[in-house]
Amino acid sequence: xxxxxxxxxxxxxxxxxxxxxxxxxxxxxxxxxxxxxxxxxxxxxxxxxxxxxxxxxxxxxxxxxxxxxxxxxxxxxxxxxxxxxxxxxxxxxxxxxxxxxxxxxxxxxxxxxxxxxxxxxxxxxxxxxxxxxxxxxxxxxxxxxxxxxxxxxxxxx
Numbered sequence: 001x002x003x004x005x006x007x008x009x010x011x012x013x014x015x016x017x018x019x020x021x022x023x024x025x026x027x028x029x030x031x032x033x034x035x036x037x038x039x040x041x042x043x044x045x046x047x048x049x050x051x052x053x054x055x056x057x058x059x060x061x062x063x064x065x066x067x068x069x070x071x072x073x074x075x076x077x078x079x080x081x082x083x084x085x086x087x088x089x090x091x092x093x094x095x096x097x098x099x100x101x102x103x104x105x106x107x108x109x110x111x112x113x114x115x116x117x118x119x120x121x122x123x124x125x126x127x128x129x130x131x132x133x134x135x136x137x138x139x140x141x142x143x144x145x146x147x148x149x150x151x152x153x154x155x156x157x
Contacts, residue, residue, distance in 0.1 A: 048110040059120060059138045063112065066132035075127045075136055085136065086111040
Protein backbone atom coordinates (compact mmCIF):
# COMPACT_ATOMS: atom_id res chain seq x y z
CA UNK A 1 0.00 0.00 0.00
CA UNK A 2 1.40 3.37 -0.97
CA UNK A 3 0.58 5.93 1.73
CA UNK A 4 1.49 8.78 -0.60
CA UNK A 5 -1.68 8.13 -2.59
CA UNK A 6 -3.75 8.88 0.54
CA UNK A 7 -2.06 12.26 1.06
CA UNK A 8 0.20 11.00 3.82
CA UNK A 9 3.59 12.06 2.56
CA UNK A 10 6.18 12.45 5.32
CA UNK A 11 9.84 11.45 5.65
CA UNK A 12 8.94 8.80 8.25
CA UNK A 13 6.33 7.19 6.04
CA UNK A 14 8.66 7.35 3.03
CA UNK A 15 11.33 5.50 5.02
CA UNK A 16 8.82 2.88 6.17
CA UNK A 17 7.68 2.44 2.60
CA UNK A 18 11.28 1.92 1.41
CA UNK A 19 11.85 -0.69 4.13
CA UNK A 20 8.68 -2.51 3.11
CA UNK A 21 9.85 -2.46 -0.50
CA UNK A 22 13.24 -3.91 0.49
CA UNK A 23 11.63 -6.81 2.34
CA UNK A 24 9.47 -7.68 -0.65
CA UNK A 25 10.12 -11.23 -1.85
CA UNK A 26 10.67 -10.55 -5.50
CA UNK A 27 12.75 -13.66 -5.96
CA UNK A 28 15.95 -11.65 -6.37
CA UNK A 29 18.71 -12.09 -3.86
CA UNK A 30 20.11 -8.82 -2.62
CA UNK A 31 23.83 -8.92 -3.39
CA UNK A 32 24.54 -6.32 -0.71
CA UNK A 33 22.80 -8.26 2.07
CA UNK A 34 25.04 -9.48 4.90
CA UNK A 35 25.85 -13.17 4.98
CA UNK A 36 24.43 -15.44 7.67
CA UNK A 37 27.89 -15.85 9.16
CA UNK A 38 28.31 -12.09 9.43
CA UNK A 39 24.91 -11.69 11.12
CA UNK A 40 25.65 -14.56 13.52
CA UNK A 41 29.04 -13.07 14.45
CA UNK A 42 27.56 -9.59 14.88
CA UNK A 43 24.90 -10.93 17.25
CA UNK A 44 27.52 -12.89 19.20
CA UNK A 45 29.67 -9.77 19.56
CA UNK A 46 26.76 -7.55 20.60
CA UNK A 47 25.71 -10.02 23.29
CA UNK A 48 29.18 -10.21 24.89
CA UNK A 49 29.88 -7.06 26.91
CA UNK A 50 33.43 -6.41 28.10
CA UNK A 51 35.38 -3.98 30.24
CA UNK A 52 38.80 -2.89 28.97
CA UNK A 53 41.29 -1.24 31.34
CA UNK A 54 44.72 0.20 30.70
CA UNK A 55 47.41 0.03 33.37
CA UNK A 56 50.95 1.40 33.13
CA UNK A 57 52.34 -2.03 32.16
CA UNK A 58 49.34 -3.87 30.66
CA UNK A 59 45.88 -3.92 29.11
CA UNK A 60 43.20 -5.95 30.92
CA UNK A 61 40.00 -7.30 29.33
CA UNK A 62 37.25 -8.46 31.73
CA UNK A 63 34.26 -10.45 30.46
CA UNK A 64 31.51 -12.19 32.44
CA UNK A 65 31.38 -15.92 31.65
CA UNK A 66 29.03 -17.43 34.23
CA UNK A 67 28.75 -21.20 34.22
CA UNK A 68 31.48 -21.79 31.63
CA UNK A 69 34.47 -24.07 32.01
CA UNK A 70 37.89 -23.13 30.71
CA UNK A 71 37.45 -25.67 27.89
CA UNK A 72 34.41 -23.73 26.62
CA UNK A 73 36.42 -20.51 26.17
CA UNK A 74 39.02 -19.85 23.47
CA UNK A 75 41.46 -16.92 23.61
CA UNK A 76 43.76 -16.34 20.64
CA UNK A 77 45.56 -13.66 18.65
CA UNK A 78 44.78 -13.23 14.94
CA UNK A 79 46.72 -11.18 12.38
CA UNK A 80 49.39 -10.33 14.99
CA UNK A 81 47.25 -7.64 16.66
CA UNK A 82 43.63 -8.83 17.07
CA UNK A 83 42.64 -10.45 20.36
CA UNK A 84 39.79 -12.93 19.81
CA UNK A 85 37.76 -14.29 22.73
CA UNK A 86 35.09 -16.79 21.76
CA UNK A 87 33.26 -19.92 22.83
CA UNK A 88 29.85 -21.42 23.29
CA UNK A 89 27.42 -21.74 26.17
CA UNK A 90 25.33 -24.88 25.77
CA UNK A 91 21.85 -25.46 27.11
CA UNK A 92 21.58 -27.86 30.01
CA UNK A 93 20.10 -31.25 29.23
CA UNK A 94 16.48 -31.49 30.27
CA UNK A 95 15.76 -33.96 33.02
CA UNK A 96 12.88 -36.39 32.77
CA UNK A 97 9.61 -34.84 33.94
CA UNK A 98 10.93 -31.27 34.16
CA UNK A 99 9.67 -28.48 31.94
CA UNK A 100 10.84 -24.91 31.65
CA UNK A 101 8.49 -22.24 32.91
CA UNK A 102 10.86 -19.47 31.85
CA UNK A 103 14.13 -19.47 29.88
CA UNK A 104 16.04 -16.20 30.18
CA UNK A 105 19.70 -17.16 30.29
CA UNK A 106 21.52 -16.71 27.01
CA UNK A 107 22.90 -19.76 25.27
CA UNK A 108 24.83 -20.10 22.06
CA UNK A 109 28.04 -18.71 20.66
CA UNK A 110 29.77 -15.63 21.97
CA UNK A 111 32.68 -13.72 20.50
CA UNK A 112 34.59 -10.48 20.94
CA UNK A 113 37.45 -9.07 18.90
CA UNK A 114 39.74 -6.31 20.09
CA UNK A 115 42.38 -4.59 17.97
CA UNK A 116 45.46 -4.37 20.16
CA UNK A 117 47.64 -1.25 20.19
CA UNK A 118 51.15 -1.32 18.72
CA UNK A 119 52.76 -1.50 22.14
CA UNK A 120 50.90 -4.72 23.11
CA UNK A 121 53.18 -7.71 23.66
CA UNK A 122 51.26 -10.53 21.96
CA UNK A 123 53.82 -13.04 23.27
CA UNK A 124 52.91 -12.19 26.88
CA UNK A 125 49.16 -12.80 27.22
CA UNK A 126 47.53 -14.58 30.15
CA UNK A 127 43.89 -15.59 30.67
CA UNK A 128 42.28 -16.58 33.98
CA UNK A 129 38.63 -17.52 34.54
CA UNK A 130 37.63 -17.25 38.19
CA UNK A 131 34.12 -17.16 39.66
CA UNK A 132 32.58 -16.79 36.20
CA UNK A 133 34.73 -13.80 35.21
CA UNK A 134 37.35 -14.10 32.46
CA UNK A 135 40.33 -11.78 32.84
CA UNK A 136 42.73 -11.54 29.91
CA UNK A 137 45.93 -9.58 30.56
CA UNK A 138 48.08 -8.34 27.67
CA UNK A 139 51.43 -6.95 28.80
CA UNK A 140 52.83 -3.86 27.14
CA UNK A 141 56.15 -3.77 25.36
CA UNK A 142 58.75 -1.60 27.08
CA UNK A 143 59.13 1.82 25.49
CA UNK A 144 61.92 1.96 22.93
CA UNK A 145 65.24 3.12 24.31
CA UNK A 146 66.41 6.39 22.85
CA UNK A 147 69.32 5.81 20.53
CA UNK A 148 72.65 6.94 21.87
CA UNK A 149 74.71 8.96 19.49
CA UNK A 150 77.37 6.88 17.85
CA UNK A 151 80.82 8.32 18.05
CA UNK A 152 82.96 7.80 15.01
CA UNK A 153 86.69 7.95 15.39
CA UNK A 154 88.35 10.35 13.06
CA UNK A 155 91.61 9.02 11.66
CA UNK A 156 94.40 11.16 10.39
CA UNK A 157 95.52 10.30 6.89
